[in-house]
Amino acid sequence: MKKMLKFLFYFILIFSLASCNMQDNENGSPKANGESPSAGKERPKPIVKGVRDVDVLNTHGSIDGIERMQRFYEDMKSGESSDLRIVFYTIEGDPIVKDLKYNGESLEVKNDSTRDTYGSGEIETISCGQLIEEVNPTNTSYIATDCKEVPYGMEEIIEIEYNVSQQDLFEIDLKYGENLENEINTKTATIKKKNGVTEPFHMNENVKQEMYNRLVFANYLGEKGGLSSCDQPDAIKYNLKVYINGGQQEISWKECDDSQEGLKFTKIANYIIAQSDQKQTEKPEVIVQGYVLERENNTLLIGEELNKLDYEWMKDEIKQMDMDSFIFNFTVLEGVPVEEYQLGDKIRATIDGNIIGSKPGRAKVKEIKKIK
Template identity: 60%
Template sequence: MLKKVIFITLLIIVIFTLAACNTGKGEMNSAGTASGFRDSTKLSVKGVKNVDVLNSHGSIEGLERMKIFYDNMQNAVPSDLRIVHYTIEGDPIVTDLTYNGESLDVKYDSTRDAFGSGEITTNRCGNIVEEVNPTNTSYIAVDCTNGPNGMDEILQINYNMSQQDLFEFELKYGTNNENEINTKTNTVTKESNSNKLVLPASIKQEVYKRLVYANYLAEKDLETTCKSNESINYFLKVFINGGERELSWTACDQSPDGEKFTKIADYIIEQSEKKHSENPQITVLGYVLQVKDDTLLIGEDLNMLDYEWLKDEINQIDLDAYIFDFTILEGVNTVDFQTGDKIQATIEGSKPGRAKVKDIKKLDFSTNSN
């Protein structure tokens, strides 16, 4: 695979610094019934009221609200949503989404950004697409009056494990945390018996995705005690790049965060008990950028906008200079494919710059791939 040589790493120190500022109770949404948040509180952002989703350099709080807003739009339910993106300097840029049951207004307010244009602009769009890839999920407004090809990216959630220098985890669980699953040592210990742990990269990628969706780097107020002495306790240590994140909670914790992390722990336990192949099938998912002879050039995990930006430049660019991954698939009946198709392919062996295809199919651009 033609790997990227330049990539944007997670700003761990920045995220930890800002995390404490990104949580807390704010004001109730006056349009809460339309958004589906009757009893929920808003996120706290200095100088901005009624914040539903907060993006602090990739650490995102309130993703469930983005999902609810998207679902409401697909069911023609009038809704509104406020998203705040922090700039590198820590200034909030506000995106207000207003859906009236027929069309979507996307209003951008950069008046609080000391280094921005200081403008308020509105883009009218027809719908929102949720495009899910193995390493990212994008919410993109389509059929818009402005933007490339009538598209406007609202929010992107990145959870590409391979962009991290290190990602491992240690999970202890039980009434006394007597069981352990450890990807650093590749061991699983249950009832004092230790065995080799085999977790494919795809499973670790899914764990990383779930942790990102749970905003695991932010401060969490988790319950560590329970009335029942038989309750299962959990301890999760995440090793990310040069840092560590520790979380402790009990199965009795019925808070949203408690339930999220219990589900993550249960998924890890479930996968540790399965028999995984040490050489699992490798899949490639992405957009076709070139069709040539019996080969396809694939831009992996691109979204609709990424494809539009790359398609006209692909013959002039240095692929290694991009943050995206590219793979040339060989042995394809190219009559069945054209540029712009989104495909999923199973390939033989590992994934170098070129790979022979075992099986390939077209996907709808919004197909959920897990």
Template identity: 50%
Template structure:
């Protein structure tokens, strides 16, 4: 009898406890909120002493870039999301940036506690939006409408892919069932075999804009990182690819099959097919050069612009431009002549077609053939 009474009392207690817990959850619905994780736990970047890393920026080699893109996409669609980014210092210490988007605000938290040469602080700033600014040679993600930060902005991640800053860039691509076709910008030879016919070109080349686009795609695919590419597939229609990239004083090679559906292989297949498509088109160096930039000075019929700056770069430079030696900066500056300057003002982002060539450097000098003002949203 005592055992029965005890059992009834125990069941009653558990029922009351369960009811209380349910009541607490209903009174605190925020505890139920589900954040969209931009990462896949099985293939996150590995960083010593830092867990749950989504994006790792190792001096420009960026692993997990697609998660940054996914976070931006979620934010644009009002989906609550979290993202963790690690930047490495020159000494190799990790600096952590956490993004937390919820209810139209972005909380940005900086953690430098693992930086042996830094302040060791953990600080946060609340922002209202995230800007993706795409330039011809770089892409930046910048939090805007921020409290307690420079110019109300915080630079989250920048991806550089300026081919003009490389000393050498060459490409060798072999493709086909037995890698029988070849495109080679170093030897300037191309071989296409189709229906037992061989077509060989001894003056093969890819134009500078095409090579710039290939370089951008390689950077976005993290070509210098550890990749997972497969060459063994159970498919009769599979195409083989072999790509060798010559960059400055080194080279990297990659071999994969078209039936490899991994994320790395899909990116490299897109690069290879882009090269193949371009090789079948006439490659002419355009006499017109197109550039983008922010206006830093307006004088008479001349505009001074900073080429491929992002909005935060512009804000940092605009008040200093009168007192600095332009040649000391890593940015490129161009003085555009022949412009109706009354149509433009300092701070405008413009795109211009250059007449002829650019002479000199920092600032270079160029004649304008055509010019238009850009809304920053156009470059997103």
């Protein structure tokens, strides 16, 4: 129950943040979108009052410094000693500090809630073995494993959410060119090229999901302190408006901007432009990815988009609670050789047709495989 409330609370915070008017005005996980973190001049570290040397700042889902989290993970994979400081803001605006220290063999996680007015006011130190990065189509999690004296032997370090279906509205308007003469607008479903001709354009949901993924990893909601100006008069200009729920975020930069942030947004713009030049699939394949929660009569019940820690918690909770109580989606996959799969296996399945119903939905499987 505590875990469920945490997810509901987190979702509400993200919705509230995105619904604001965005007055406070990096590319993602290598596995999440097929690209390595951008090179270039790194943006300044986040500033948090009363906390020094912050590497990553999570402000209710808007995450500044994702690339430093990725670098720490890569350091651990290569056995290189490293440390990282993450700060999470509570709803009241108090910082909670999570310090990671890897000595080449083991990982120490220190949770400091002494600045949280409504927290325990304690510093908790956890000894762990490794760190895993788990990438799903709509979220990426970093989880410490082989931890002592914590539930399931795991401690969630940070989760990056980018599920576009949880947004009431997500559209973009990208203008680009020496004089911003080209435009791709998913809100009006039109596209305008250099010749001035406007044509209808539809972007399918899979592309929108990938675009939203990239924008979240670029921290599009955050302040754009990392963007730099450049003096090339004939440089391609970009202006990107993101319409999210009841709010709007606008970002302007030039192609010659060699900052880490500028390079990321240029890659995002180029992705959008490349997609606009391709015929969008009217009915893209439906993919289900998640953990096996139940298996019987040639069917598998899948908890979609779960990470390893979510599964360990949910495998017991789902027996006691109604599925409507969870924010996760569940799908019963039909026509599966269940003897090949065990509870806790993570699978990726292509659906034959569509998913019928919800909580749980039901679908026939075209292809299915285990994934790590």
